[in-house]
Amino acid sequence: MFKALTFSFSLGLALLAACDKGPTKSSAQPAVASAPAAPTAAAVPAPAKATTTAVEGTKFGAGVTLTETTSVDAILADPNAYKGKTVRVEGMVVDVCAKRGCWFELASSTPGQKLKFKVTDGEMVFPVDAKGKIAVAQGEISVRELTLEETKQNAEYEAKEYGKAYDPASITAPKAIVRIDGTGAVFRDKI
C-alpha cells in the first residue's frame, strides 16, 4: 500500500512539474504591420482598424488570434456598429478588478474613456498590479441598454467597486454598458 501511494504521489509531482499554467508567457502568431495603441490616454486617436505586430507577453485564456486591431476609440464612438462582433483591441490597462481579477479596462485616447474587458469569474484572473501594462485582447463586443433604474444600480455598484462616492441624483438618464466579453488576452510591459 505504501509503495503504491509513494508511486502515485511521485507521479503527481511529475505531472505538476509539467503543468501548463493559466497565464503563460508566449510569443504568439505573427501578424502583418504595426500600429499599436499609445501608452497615454490623451494621444492621437488610433485608426479604426490596423494590423499589428506579433503578440508577445503573458497570455490569458485563449490568447489572441485575430491580427487586425480595432481601436478602442472607434468602438466607444459607435458601439452598436460593433455589437456582437469579435474584435481585437490594444491599449493600456488602467484598472483591474481588485477582488477577483475578472475584468480590466483599456484606455481610449479620450480622457476618462475606457473599455471594459470582462470574463466569467475564475475563467481568467488578471493581476491587479498590471495597471500601466499594454494589453492585447480579443472578445465579443456587448452593448446592453439599461433603464434609468438599472443605470442607478450600476452606478452604485461601480462606485462601491472603485471606492468612490455615489450620488443617485447625478444619474438622470439611462445609459448603455459597452464591454468586451473576453476570450483571451496578452499583457506586456511596453508597446
Next chain:
Amino acid sequence: MRWRHLFRVVHRDIGYVAVALTLAYGLSGIAVNHIDHWNPNYRFAERSVDIGPLPAGSLADKEAFVVAQLGLDPASVRGHFQETATELRVFLVEGQEARVDMTTGRGSLKTITKRAVFFEVNALHLNNLKGIWTYVADLFALALMLLAITGMTMMKGDRGLAGRGKYFVGAGLLIPISFLVYMYSA
C-alpha cells in the same frame, strides 16, 4: 473484517498526502468567504501627496514632473492616463499609482502588495493556474471524498457508524440541509 483494515490504511495514508492541500484550501476558503470585507490577495496602501501645480506642457512632461517631485524612479514608470479634465494617473511597476490633480498638485500615491501565503493558497484553491492543476485539484477532491467514506466506516461497534457515528453524520447533514431549506423558503 479485512475491508475495514484496508479502509484504515487508505484513510491514514491518503490523509497524510492530503494534509498540505487540506490546510491550504481551508485557509483560502476562509479568506475568500470574506471577500466582501477584505481583499484576500492584495494589501493596498495609500498616502496623500501635495507636489504643487503641474507645469504646462504635454502629459508626458506632467508625468515626468510627478515622478520627479515624488522621488520615484523614472525607470519604474509604465505610462499615464488622464482620468478627468484635471486628474492625471501615473502607473508604475508592481501596481504603484500616483493620482494627482493637475491644477493643485494634490493627490495620492497608492501601493499594492501581495498577501504572502494567502495569494499562493488562493491561486491553488481558485484554480488560477488552470492546466494540469485542474486534474490535481480533481484528484484532491476525490481524495477528500475517499477520506470521508473511509473515515465514516472504519470504526465498528458503539463508536462506529452503527453506533453514535450515525448521529454525528446526521448532524453534519442537517446543517447544510437546514440552510438549503431556508434558502428555498426565503
